[in-house]
Every structure is written in C-alpha cells, then in structure tokens.
Amino acid sequence: MGLETKCVRYGKNEEYIGYMAKMDRAKANLPAVIVIQEIWGVDAHIQDITERFAEAGYLAFAPDLYAENGNRIEDLKEERIVEVRDFLDSLPHTVWNNPEEREQAIRELELGKQNRVTKTFEKMFGGIQSSVYVENLLAATSFLREECEASKGQGIASIGFCMGGALSALLACRDPQLKGAAIFYGVAPSDEELKNINSPLYGFYGDLDKRISDNIPAFADKMDSHGKIFKYEMYKDTHHAFFNDTRASYNVSAARDAYQKVLQFFNQVLVKE
The missing domain is CATH 3.40.50.1820 (Alpha/Beta hydrolase fold, catalytic domain)
Incomplete structure (x- = not known):
C-alpha cells in the first residue's frame, strides 16, 4: 500500500x-x-x-x-482505557450518565479493578x-x-x-x-x-x-x-x-x-x- x-x-x-x-x-x-x-x-x-x-x-x-x-499517563494507558470501555459496554447505555447506578456497578467489581476503573474514569470523564x-x-x-x-x-x-x-x-x-x-x-x-x-x-x-x-x-x-x-x-x-x-x-x-x-x-x- x-x-x-x-x-x-x-x-x-x-x-x-x-x-x-x-x-x-x-x-x-x-x-x-x-x-x-x-x-x-x-x-x-x-x-x-x-x-x-x-x-x-x-x-x-x-x-x-x-x-x-512521550509516554501515556499511568491512569490513561491503553489497557486502562480499554478496561473502562469494556466495563461501560457491559452496562445499559442509560447507566453511563447516571452517577448512582454507575457507582453501584463499579462497587460490584473486585477491589483492584474498582480502583483502576474509578481512577481512569475520573481522568477521562472528570472534565475535559x-x-x-x-x-x-x-x-x-x-x-x-x-x-x-x-x-x-x-x-x-x-x-x-x-x-x-x-x-x-x-x-x-x-x-x-x-x-x-x-x-x-x-x-x-x-x-x-x-x-x-x-x-x-x-x-x-x-x-x-x-x-x-x-x-x-x-x-x-x-x-x-x-x-x-x-x-x-x-x-x-x-x-x-x-x-x-x-x-x-x-x-x-x-x-x-x-x-x-x-x-x-x-x-x-x-x-x-
């Protein structure tokens, strides 16, 4: 090509x-x-x-x-973003913008993943x-x-x-x-x-x-x-x-x-x- x-x-x-x-x-x-x-x-x-x-x-x-x-911020590395995206894709789309329902879904994750998803989500969506x-x-x-x-x-x-x-x-x-x-x-x-x-x-x-x-x-x-x-x-x-x-x-x-x-x-x- x-x-x-x-x-x-x-x-x-x-x-x-x-x-x-x-x-x-x-x-x-x-x-x-x-x-x-x-x-x-x-x-x-x-x-x-x-x-x-x-x-x-x-x-x-x-x-x-x-x-x-020249390097990705730790909480915004590709694998961390993919983890958040896969988590969100597992939820009904209406939950994405509903903080209470979203937080409840996060609390149901195992502890390590809870922490990673929370930190990366906040970096991504916490205000451009x-x-x-x-x-x-x-x-x-x-x-x-x-x-x-x-x-x-x-x-x-x-x-x-x-x-x-x-x-x-x-x-x-x-x-x-x-x-x-x-x-x-x-x-x-x-x-x-x-x-x-x-x-x-x-x-x-x-x-x-x-x-x-x-x-x-x-x-x-x-x-x-x-x-x-x-x-x-x-x-x-x-x-x-x-x-x-x-x-x-x-x-x-x-x-x-x-x-x-x-x-x-x-x-x-x-x-x-």
Whole structure:
C-alpha cells in the first residue's frame, strides 16, 4: 500500500507525541490534517482514520492528548482505557450518565479493578482539560506548519470526534491560520470563543444525539450572525459516535456520506484555496 507511519515528538522540548501517516511516494510537501481523538485516546480506530486521510493525499497527524513527555499517563494507558470501555459496554447505555447506578456497578467489581476503573474514569470523564489539550494542538499545528519536512509551509485543517470534535472547533477559535475544522458530534464553542473563528467549520451530527444535536441550529444562527461560515449535516435516526466502526452506534450510511463530504471539504479549504 505504500503507507508510511511513525510516532513523532514535537513541542518546544519535544514534550508531546503524535501518530503521523503519509503515502511514502508523496515527496512534495503536503497539506496536513490533524485528527483529534475521541475520549478513548489515539487508539486503533483513530490511527485507522489518520491512515485514511494519509491515503487521501494528506499528511495526517493524530496528537496523543493523554501523553506526557512521550509516554501515556499511568491512569490513561491503553489497557486502562480499554478496561473502562469494556466495563461501560457491559452496562445499559442509560447507566453511563447516571452517577448512582454507575457507582453501584463499579462497587460490584473486585477491589483492584474498582480502583483502576474509578481512577481512569475520573481522568477521562472528570472534565475535559480543554486548555491543556488546546496548547498541545497549537504546538502540533506550529510543528506541522514550521518544522515538519513533509508539511512545512502548507495549510492545515482539523477533524475531531466527540471530545475531539469540541476541540476541533476550539482549535479554530485559537489558531488564526487554521484553514478549516470538521466537527463530528462535538459540543459547540462558547459565544465568546466563536467570535475569533477565521476558518469555515463543517459539522456532522446524529439527530438522536439530543444532548449535542439539539443545540446545533442555535449555534448555526450565532455563527451566521457573526459572519462566520458553518455548514452542518444532521443524519436521521443516527446516534452519537456514528462514524466509529468499532462501536455499536456505527451507522454505515451516515459514515459513508460524512466521509465523502469531509474529503470534499478538505479538498476545498486545503487544495483549491
């Protein structure tokens, strides 16, 4: 297939690490796509998505937001996240956001697993560290724009999923040079933040994901009132995380349509600008 993948250190002191992919026969500098992880981290699914965009002709890069100095934080190591994910998958989905029922289910685990699941769950879901994560993402865009030999001087766009979708929008608020941001079922930025957006945004949502999707028409109106570009797709009978083909919520028709449209979007903002 000719795909070149590697882990890359970046940042002023190389304190960050990310997963990079490109076609090995692509010798010219490439426009770049930053792939921003779900709550589950830079797992096999996010690496797969990164490789898909590399195969589409971009330098694709997924910053590992759960790493410090090149290594995963102890409570956020891959095996710990998998343990939490498997635990949650064993419960009815309604229990996920019900603290009392969830805590009761945790108490039924053996003691060692109780402690591990509790610590990792709190790290993952105890409030997104958006300021810390955005600093990481800004370091990534700076690296790709100014230092990376495969993308130096080229445009950069972002795409994120769930937590990463929200961060993709925040990156558009904080990086004035970003060419575009795709948001997959992520919460919208605040009214104050959106005033700083310079690039077009394209959102993809499932209509059954009410916590997020119900707020999107109002966000679209606010973007329009500030003269910002925001287009979105709302997929009928579709849940949160519909693009993740490792989850029960995967919706092949919505995912197929969204992938085609996001490729067109990146082509527009990165290639035909």
